[in-house]
Amino acid sequence: MTKKKVFKFVANRSVKVKFNYDKGVPEEGNYGPQIRYGVVIDGEDQVLYASEALAEVIGGVLKRAGQELLITKNEELHEGKKKTHWSAIDLKDGEEKPKPAETSASIGKPQTSKEEPPVSKFDPKLVMKGCIKVVTEAFKDNNLDTKHENFPCVINTLFMEEARRR
Numbered sequence: 001m002t003k004k005k006v007f008k009f010v011a012n013r014s015v016k017v018k019f020n021y022d023k024g025v026p027e028e029g030n031y032g033p034q035i036r037y038g039v040v041i042d043g044e045d046q047v048l049y050a051s052e053a054l055a056e057v058i059g060g061v062l063k064r065a066g067q068e069l070l071i072t073k074n075e076e077l078h079e080g081k082k083k084t085h086w087s088a089i090d091l092k093d094g095e096e097k098p099k100p101a102e103t104s105a106s107i108g109k110p111q112t113s114k115e116e117p118p119v120s121k122f123d124p125k126l127v128m129k130g131c132i133k134v135v136t137e138a139f140k141d142n143n144l145d146t147k148h149e150n151f152p153c154v155i156n157t158l159f160m161e162e163a164r165r166r
Contacts, residue, residue, distance in 0.1 A: 007046040011075040014157035018068045057086040072150045087150045089138050131158045
């Protein structure tokens with residue numbers, strides 16, 4: 001049996017994480033108690049070891065296997081000490097997917113008729129507008145204020161994913 005890659009979060013970045021199960025497995029780690037989750041990130045099966053703080057955030061949102069969350073690790077210096085804050089947003093995978101015109105894959109792509117081939121031009125303003133719309137709806141669906149500290153970070157991450165995809 002091959003070992004799965006262990007996923008490590010990068011500070012101030014949001015990551016789409018699809019959970020293989022609706023719960024994690026408690027374990028004792030090098031730095032104390034942690035929860036192990038089987039996840040898929042960028043299409044690759046991986047293992048995510050969550051601190052108790054992260055597991056609490058995930059547990060507040062994770063309801064079913066196959067659910068996709070947008071998880072953000074925010075780090076900031078406060079009085080010379082590094083503070084870490086976690087957030088997780090349900091991306092409504094499965095039966096609650098957004099309409100096709102609103103999915104992240106279609107953001108920034110001009111709507112075309114069936115006779116026309118799709119236009120591949122990347123329009124940053126249109127993509128950013130779509131990212132703001134998708135993230136705003138996700139925040140509202142999860143009862144989060146758009147003035148939340150993670151709002152700009154999540155939009156930026158989604159925008160960069162879209163730019164990289166094109």
